[in-house]
Amino acid sequence: NVLLGCHRSYRSRPTHGIGKFKYLLPKEVPKKRKEKVQMKEIDAGTEYHYGDVNIQMTSYDLCLVEHFAQYVHRLCNRLSIRVNESYAMPTKTNEVLFMEEKGSKMQLDAVLTTHQRVVQIRGLSSTFAPILLEIIQSSQPEGVHLLMKQHTEADFKSRLKSRPELEELLAEMS
Amino acid sequence: LCYISPCSSWLPQRVPLRESHWQSSLLELRTSLPVRAQPKKKKKVDVKKEQAQKERMKKKLKKLEKAAPELIPIEDFITPLKYSESNRVRSLPALSPEESERRVLLLKKWCLFKQKQDEAEKKAIKGLVESQQEALKELRLESEELYEAAIRRDEGLFPFERDGPSYTPPLPGYDPPEGKCIDITKVYTQ
Numbered sequence: 001n002v003l004l005g006c007h008r009s010y011r012s013r014p015t016h017g018i019g020k021f022k023y024l025l026p027k028e029v030p031k032k033r034k035e036k037v038q039m040k041e042i043d044a045g046t047e048y049h050y051g052d053v054n055i056q057m058t059s060y061d062l063c064l065v066e067h068f069a070q071y072v073h074r075l076c077n078r079l080s081i082r083v084n085e086s087y088a089m090p091t092k093t094n095e096v097l098f099m100e101e102k103g104s105k106m107q108l109d110a111v112l113t114t115h116q117r118v119v120q121i122r123g124l125s126s127t128f129a130p131i132l133l134e135i136i137q138s139s140q141p142e143g144v145h146l147l148m149k150q151h152t153e154a155d156f157k158s159r160l161k162s163r164p165e166l167e168e169l170l171a172e173m174s
Numbered sequence: 175l176c177y178i179s180p181c182s183s184w185l186p187q188r189v190p191l192r193e194s195h196w197q198s199s200l201l202e203l204r205t206s207l208p209v210r211a212q213p214k215k216k217k218k219v220d221v222k223k224e225q226a227q228k229e230r231m232k233k234k235l236k237k238l239e240k241a242a243p244e245l246i247p248i249e250d251f252i253t254p255l256k257y258s259e260s261n262r263v264r265s266l267p268a269l270s271p272e273e274s275e276r277r278v279l280l281l282k283k284w285c286l287f288k289q290k291q292d293e294a295e296k297k298a299i300k301g302l303v304e305s306q307q308e309a310l311k312e313l314r315l316e317s318e319e320l321y322e323a324a325i326r327r328d329e330g331l332f333p334f335e336r337d338g339p340s341y342t343p344p345l346p347g348y349d350p351p352e353g354k355c356i357d358i359t360k361v362y363t364q
Contacts, residue, residue, distance in 0.1 A: 036242040047326050059338075062250060079299070090246040090359070098353030109353065115250060126327035127310070131302045133334065135295065142338050149333035160243045161364040169235050 039156045040084070048126055052084060052151035055119045055136070059144040062115045068144055069117035072136060079132070082122045089116035089159065120151060246362050 010016060045051030055072055059065040069086065076083050092114040097106040124132065133148070140146055192200065269277075314321040 037245055050327055053332065088248045088250060091249045092357065092359045095356045095358050096353060097356065098351045126325065127306060129331060131299065135299060137336060140338050142341055144338040146336045147333065159245050161246050161362045163364045166238045169231060169238065173231065173235065
């Protein structure tokens with residue numbers, strides 16, 4: 001008989017879902033795959049608001065620049081400005097040598113480390129931009145250099161490691 | 175009798191002459207007439223080798239391109255090992271109740287000060303936005319064109335640079351010693 005031989009469970013029947021058990025097992029966390037570092041799309045912005053803008057803060061003092069970056073991030077959160085990313089640029093180390101007055105040898109004065117933090121925002125409206133700039137400037141601490149500019153691919157590339165072998169091969173091929 | 179030369183063009187041509195009677199052939203040293211058989215073989219082997227080399231390079235390029243680019247590690251976030259290896263622990267003296275009382279009261283005063291500062295900032299932002307909106311409203315009533323031009327974004331605003339304020343003004347007539355800066359940042363390659 002065709003009807004008795006069919007074993008499809010209908011949603012109206014009480015036997016619907018009989019045999020299912022996976023919903024009872026604990027949820028498996030999917031394996032964490034290493035996220036590939038890819039450049040996110042850069043927003044150019046329209047005539048009435050700016051696209052991706054980088055607020056770069058540079059200083060010799062690590063704690064100061066770190067706290068200022070946190071302050072700027074919190075300010076943007078409070079003013080409901082979308083913050084894309086908030087990251088640190090690689091640290092630069094400089095050796096400062098000075099010439100002694102009596103001698104002709106260069107003497108090591110200090111080893112200075114320059115730290116830079118970047119807060120990337122999107123969708124800053126053209127009327128609010130000068131206000132934000134004013135607020136950030138008024139709370140800028142001593143020794144912290146502020147730079148605000150549009151985000152470009154070159155900025156992203158400067159965060160990545162250089163690949164001399166790849167560049168060499170590309171030069172040889174072309 | 176006029177001598178009519180058989181050749182049409184009697185141009186002075188350089189005839190190869192033998193340097194000495196020991197030179198048996200008219201060709202220069204280390205040269206020979208092109209021989210037909212050998213060069214073809216050489217060309218084939220060369221082309222094959224070149225092709226094999228190119229393929230190897232392409233394979234290498236593909237392998238390198240497959241590897242994702244890595245971010246340069248930030249030295250600020252890596253604690254140097256010497257700070258985690260040693261077992262020395264700082265032992266602080268116990269605080270007297272007056273001292274702890276003083277500290278708590280100072281913390282409260284600081285919290286109040288920061289709150290006042292934050293409120294003043296919020297008030298300032300609000301005032302700025304309100305006055306800006308009022309000005310734009312008045313401008314709109316004046317002329318629509320100017321309002322549209324004011325709403326548009328300012329291309330000359332970015333890039334914007336500003337140095338932080340300094341504690342003291344620069345000393346007049348200060349003569350700094352000569353020196354130089356050397357960049358010793360570690361270069362990371364992939």
